[in-house]
Amino acid sequence: MKKYYFLIWCEQQTKIVITMKKFFTLIILILLVQTNVFATTAYLAGIDEAIDIALKSSGELRAGQAHFGLTEAKVFTANTRLNPVLISDSGIAEKTYRVGVQMIIETAGKRKKRTRLAQKQRDIAENEIDAKLLDIKAQVRKAYIELYAAQNKEKSIEDLINTADYFLSSGKDKKYPGITEADIIQIEIIKLKAEMELEKAHSELLQAHSVLNVLLGHSLEKSCVLEAPSLKDSFKDVVTLTDESHKLNLDELNKKAMENRPEVKLYEDNIKLANLQLDVAKANIIPNVLLASGPDMVSNSPGTLNVGAFIMTAVEIPLFDRQQGPIKEAKMMQKVAAEEYENKKGDILNEVYDAYERIVFNTKLITQYDNETIPRAKDLVERSLNYFKEHKKDPVTLLTAKETSMNVRLTYIRLMSEYQNAISDLERAIGVSL
Numbered sequence: 001m002k003k004y005y006f007l008i009w010c011e012q013q014t015k016i017v018i019t020m021k022k023f024f025t026l027i028i029l030i031l032l033v034q035t036n037v038f039a040t041t042a043y044l045a046g047i048d049e050a051i052d053i054a055l056k057s058s059g060e061l062r063a064g065q066a067h068f069g070l071t072e073a074k075v076f077t078a079n080t081r082l083n084p085v086l087i088s089d090s091g092i093a094e095k096t097y098r099v100g101v102q103m104i105i106e107t108a109g110k111r112k113k114r115t116r117l118a119q120k121q122r123d124i125a126e127n128e129i130d131a132k133l134l135d136i137k138a139q140v141r142k143a144y145i146e147l148y149a150a151q152n153k154e155k156s157i158e159d160l161i162n163t164a165d166y167f168l169s170s171g172k173d174k175k176y177p178g179i180t181e182a183d184i185i186q187i188e189i190i191k192l193k194a195e196m197e198l199e200k201a202h203s204e205l206l207q208a209h210s211v212l213n214v215l216l217g218h219s220l221e222k223s224c225v226l227e228a229p230s231l232k233d234s235f236k237d238v239v240t241l242t243d244e245s246h247k248l249n250l251d252e253l254n255k256k257a258m259e260n261r262p263e264v265k266l267y268e269d270n271i272k273l274a275n276l277q278l279d280v281a282k283a284n285i286i287p288n289v290l291l292a293s294g295p296d297m298v299s300n301s302p303g304t305l306n307v308g309a310f311i312m313t314a315v316e317i318p319l320f321d322r323q324q325g326p327i328k329e330a331k332m333m334q335k336v337a338a339e340e341y342e343n344k345k346g347d348i349l350n351e352v353y354d355a356y357e358r359i360v361f362n363t364k365l366i367t368q369y370d371n372e373t374i375p376r377a378k379d380l381v382e383r384s385l386n387y388f389k390e391h392k393k394d395p396v397t398l399l400t401a402k403e404t405s406m407n408v409r410l411t412y413i414r415l416m417s418e419y420q421n422a423i424s425d426l427e428r429a430i431g432v433s434l
Contacts, residue, residue: 046227047144047420050216054140057217061136064129071122078118079111087292098310100294108283117276124269131262134431138424140215145417147208148226152413154201156406157194163402164191167395178393186396190403229420231363234434238360239367246360253352253430260431261348267341274337278330281323287316348429355426362419369412377405 055061082104089098164187171179171187213219241249258264296310384398427434 047141047229050144050212051137051140054136054215054217055133058132058136058215059217061129061132064125064132068122068125068129071118071125075115075118075122078114081111082106085292087294095299097297098294100292100310100312102290102292102312105289105291107288108286110280110283110288113276113280113283117273117280120269120273120276124266124273127262127265127269130431131266134262134428136215137433138428140212141424142421143208143212143215144226145229145420147205147212147220148229149410149413149417150201150205150208151226153410154198154205156409157198157201160399160402160406161191161194161198164188164194164399167399170395176392176395178391179395180393183394183396187399190396190399194403229416231366231419232423232434235359235363235423239364246356250353250356253356253426254349256432257348257352257430258345261429262431263344264341264348264431267337267344270337271334271341274330274333277333278327281326281330284323284326285318287318290314351425351429355422355429358422359419359426362415362422365415366412366419369408369415373408374412377401377408381405 085102087098087100087102090096167179167187168184168191170176171184209220209222238246238249290313292310292312294310296308298306298308300306380401381398384401388395388398423434
């Protein structure tokens with residue numbers, strides 16, 4: 001058997017000769033290494049990408065889709081006609097021979113009503129998938145912003161500790177004679193408080209990673225870069241709207257909720273489902289007709305054979321079972337579904353109002369921080385830094401300014417987190433993406 005060889009050029013321009021078997025083994029190893037490399041994610045381009053990954057890997061969503069496939073099969077089953085029955089009747093005493101086909105003829109449109117019932121169950125399964133999609137999006141959005149906040153908190157605290165360490169070492173080395181013992185004590189107090197907060201931040205970061213990893217279906221790298229969340233364009237102007245404009249916005253959102261909210265469709269479908277179940281139960285009161293026919297051969301005496309046909313019918317008498325149980329159950333389902341529907345409509349309107357008000361409130365605060373609070377904090381840090389550079393003393397003021405700027409930044413991220421959660425809740429309330 002011939003061996004085929006491959007030449008591989010290395011970076012140092014040397015040649016390596018390998019056999020075909022070793023060549024394919026090398027290719028497989030490279031692919032395995034690449035698979036391991038891409039098993040984790042090092043960068044997420046925003047919340048939308050995280051949501052897309054989570055939807056593709058969601059086991060709950062796949063289970064819902066499998067259930068939807070099952071309901072489609074039930075539609076096919078419900079629409080199936082009953083099989084005919086081949087019958088044979090042979091009598092020895094009268095020498096009677098009958099062979100025929102027996103059919104059950106369903107009355108009162110039972111098959112169509114069963115099919116409509118199965119189709120409505122399929123619609124309900126589809127709406128349940130839509131509701132699950134919204135739940136996953138809301139969970140991912142919340143987990144993403146929590147991880148982003150935890151990462152920034154850890155980095156900010158570490159930066160503050162590093163600055164404190166720099167001043168402490170400078171004070172001990174007498175690099176800046178203006179740093180007094182009282183300054184060192186205050187710096188150590190600030191550092192101790194920061195170290196305690198850092199331990200808490202480590203725990204929060206670990207938990208946030210775990211939650212998002214579960215939703216995404218694979219692991220993120222510890223240093224995975226997350227894109228900073230921002231205000232949605234469609235809500236940037238809410239801080240300048242009049243009360244009348246807010247009312248118009250709410251009316252439009254409520255209209256969308258009634259049209260698109262999966263739960264509204266579910267409750268509407270449940271009412272229709274109960275009506276269809278009642279129709280099926282009432283139709284089942286009307287008996288089916290059993291019809292059989294075929295050739296009839298009778299031999300009355302030796303050597304003679306009379307050939308004819310027979311027709312046989314049978315009808316069930318609805319005397320005892322008049323579908324009392326299924327009818328009563330269907331009527332109760334009608335009542336329950338109607339009451340749940342009315343209650344849910346009120347809950348949805350409250351959810352829309354609450355989420356919208358939180359968006360408006362947090363947008364105002366975030367805008368204030370963008371325009372006033374954050375610039376003021378930066379200005380304090382710059383002024384403190386300039387003072388220290390000029391006078392070589394009072395590092396505590398600079399460190400306190402940096403601590404204040406850090407707290408302002410963390411508060412800003414918390415406000416953005418609450419804003420994103422409100423966006424998720426509003427999307428969940430109206431049933432569509434904003």
